[in-house]
Amino acid sequence: MDQRPSQGRIPVSNKPRLAIAGATGRMGRAVARLAAEHHFSIVGALSVPADAGLSIEGVRVVADPSEAIENAEIVIDFSHASAVVPLAKACRARAIPLVSGTTNLADDAKRAIEELAKVAPVLWAANMSVGIQLLAEIVEQAARRLGVGYDAEIVEIHHGKKVDAPSGTAKRLVEAVRVALDADEPLVHGRVGEVGARRKGEIGVHAIRGGDVIGEHTVMLLGQGERLEFSHKATSRDLFAIGALRAARWVLGRPAGRYTIKDLLGG
Numbered sequence: 001m002d003q004r005p006s007q008g009r010i011p012v013s014n015k016p017r018l019a020i021a022g023a024t025g026r027m028g029r030a031v032a033r034l035a036a037e038h039h040f041s042i043v044g045a046l047s048v049p050a051d052a053g054l055s056i057e058g059v060r061v062v063a064d065p066s067e068a069i070e071n072a073e074i075v076i077d078f079s080h081a082s083a084v085v086p087l088a089k090a091c092r093a094r095a096i097p098l099v100s101g102t103t104n105l106a107d108d109a110k111r112a113i114e115e116l117a118k119v120a121p122v123l124w125a126a127n128m129s130v131g132i133q134l135l136a137e138i139v140e141q142a143a144r145r146l147g148v149g150y151d152a153e154i155v156e157i158h159h160g161k162k163v164d165a166p167s168g169t170a171k172r173l174v175e176a177v178r179v180a181l182d183a184d185e186p187l188v189h190g191r192v193g194e195v196g197a198r199r200k201g202e203i204g205v206h207a208i209r210g211g212d213v214i215g216e217h218t219v220m221l222l223g224q225g226e227r228l229e230f231s232h233k234a235t236s237r238d239l240f241a242i243g244a245l246r247a248a249r250w251v252l253g254r255p256a257g258r259y260t261i262k263d264l265l266g267g
Contacts, residue, residue: 014039015039015040015041016039016040016041016073016074016248016249016252017040017041017043017071017072017073017074018035018040018041018042018043018044018072018073018074018075018076018248019042019043019044019045019046019068019069019071019072019074019075019076019096020032020035020042020044020045020046020056020075020076020077020078021046021047021065021068021075021076021077021078021079021083021087021100022046022047022077022078022079022080022083022102023045023046023047023051023056023059023061024045024047024048024051024054024056024061025047025078025079026237027078027101027237027240027241027244028045028047028056028078028079029056030237030238030240030241031076031078031241031244031245032045032056032057032059033057033241034238034241034242034245035057035245036057038242038245038246038249039249040074040245040248040249042056042057042058042059043059043071043072044059044062044067044068044069044070044071044072044075045059045060045061045062045068046061046062046063046064046065046068046069046079046083046087047061047062047063047079048063048083049063051063065083065086065087065089065090065091066090066093068090069087069090069091069094069096072096073096073097073252074096074097074098074099074248074251074252075087075091075096075097075098075099076099076100076101076244076245076248077098077099077100077101077102078100078101078102078240078244079102080102081102081103081104081105081106081109083102084100084102084105084109084112084113085108085109085112088109088112088113088115088116089112089115089116091116091120092112092115092116092118092119092120095119095120095256096120097120097121097122097248097251097252097254098113098116098120098122098123098124099122099123099124099244099247099248099251100113100122100123100124100125101124101125101126101127101128101240101244103126103164103167103168104164104168113258114258117256117257117258118256119256120256121251121252121254121255121256121257121259122251122257122258122259123247123250123251123258123259123260123261123263123264124258124260125247125260125261126167126168126169126171126172127168127169127172127215127240127261128239128240128241128243128244128247128261129232129234129239129240129243130243130246130261130264130265131232132169132172132217132232132261133260133261133262133265134265135173135217135219135230135231135232136172136173136175136176137176137262138230139173139176139177139180139219139230140176140177140179140180141180142180142221142228142230143176143177143180143181143221144180144181146221146223146228147181148181148183148200148201149223149224150221150222150223150228151198151202151204151221151222151223152177152181152203152204152219152220152221152222153203153204153205153206153219153220153222154166154170154173154174154177154203154204154205154206154217154218154219154220155206155208155217155218155220156169156170156205156206156207156208156215156216156217156218157208157209157210157213157215157216157217158207158208158209158213158214158215158216159209159210159211159212159213159214160209160210160211160212162209165207165209166189166205166207167207167215167217169215169217170205170207170217173217173219174187174203174205177203177219178203181201183201183203185199185201185202185203186202187203187204187205188202188203188204188205189204189205189206189207190204190205190206190207191204214234214235214236214237214239215232215233215234216231216232216233216234217231217232218230218231218232219231243261246264247261247264250264251264
């Protein structure tokens with residue numbers, strides 16, 4: 001987490017005005033459906049030009065980021081990596097806070113988020129589940145205490161329509177292991193043929209795609225004579241929407257800067 005000003009939170013309205021980026025996608029629709037239950041008022045919906053003019057929870061979908069966030073106090077983003085730069089720039093122009101769960105970001109998108117964080121609070125997470133955050137913390141502790149004598153393998157499963165691999169959450173778990181072991185060995189994505197003996201410090205990452213699996217992640221730490229497994233299984237996509245809405249409520253009124261789910265949990 002970056003350094004931030006020490007001043008307290010700015011008061012916000014009881015029913016904050018919310019804009020949703022990626023509003024016509026699975027996650028955007030889930031956020032829209034649950035927003036009222038979590039005391040948000042939807043005032044903007046952003047999606048691709050082909051979906052412009054559709055309605056999400058009574059709000060017209062537009063393709064222009066500036067138009068979508070014009071009346072918003074907070075933006076929740078579950079769009080596409082290519083859409084993050086214009087969205088972050090539009091938010092920066094109005095100093096509007098952003099909660100983003102969009103993954104597979106390129107360097108220009110990461111820079112745009114950093115620029116926004118200079119003028120508004122930003123919370124980005126590859127996975128909005130608080131359970132995943134706790135899993136990452138537990139994995140880091142376990143890997144550190146067990147040491148390099150235990151080999152790390154990560155398996156993730158998602159539905160057949162997921163376009164990127166490995167998942168952003170798998171990458172987050174890889175980072176937890178690397179931090180614990182102070183390791184920077186190249187990742188091994190699956191194995192085929194005569195690959196030779198496993199290198200010390202190697203981390204294997206395996207992506208399974210199929211069916212309608214929302215998301216499952218397992219970290220294995222394999223030693224001599226024993227294996228530890230740490231798993232998280234998502235059974236409803238609402239989990240991530242609720243996490244994003246919780247993060248949006250938490251981040252509102254905070255000083256400009258970068259925040260994480262760990263911060264939300266008081267870590």
